Amino acid sequence: GAVVSQHPSRVICKSGTSVKIECRSLDFQATTMFWYRQFPKQSLMLMATSNEGSKATYEQGVEKDKFLINHASLTLSTLTVTSAHPEDSSFYICSARGEGGDTEAFFGQGTRLTVV
């Protein structure tokens, strides 16, 4: 299958600082990228969907000014958690999908964010 690289895999940051998570599709062009958050023992929760070159579409209850998503190219999307707080500590996962709405989405390795 295709490869999606997510970086960093783990990050610890101080409360009030910002953290950027990168998601790259290594061998295909990702026209759509999805960002998910997963709290312990819970299912994946979609935060936002981004299409290359356009603004992300955020799910209800997700603050777009806090979780900044940029999808400037067909191989890179970034999620920036601004002014992080301990309650933002979670597992963040990106997935990428190529052209064609019914194609499989490939997941990045995930990023474990801990805000202290």
Added chain:
Amino acid sequence: GQNIDQPTEMTATEGAIVQINCTYQTSGFNGLFWYQQHAGEAPTFLSYNVLDGLEEKGRFSSFLSRSKGYSYLLLKELQMKDSASYLCASMDSNYQLIWGAGTKLIIKP
């Protein structure tokens, strides 16, 4: 509303067969996915069904009945490494994935 139901937890014995069921109700349907997720890791893709019937891929098989809104994942010759959560996800008419809560599969020797 959109809803995915799957059992919370199942237990099976090494070497045996286990079937994990999933029922779905989504706005439109563009396929049913199964993912495996080990603790602390991102999900990995197992299968995609969009037509009725059984798709076999090695020890894992996935079945879909669109008329019943039902799918199952069948795992044969269970190994200890199969202990994981198995996530069922339906793709709706907007090509968005609607996720189930996952089934935690515990394999015992």
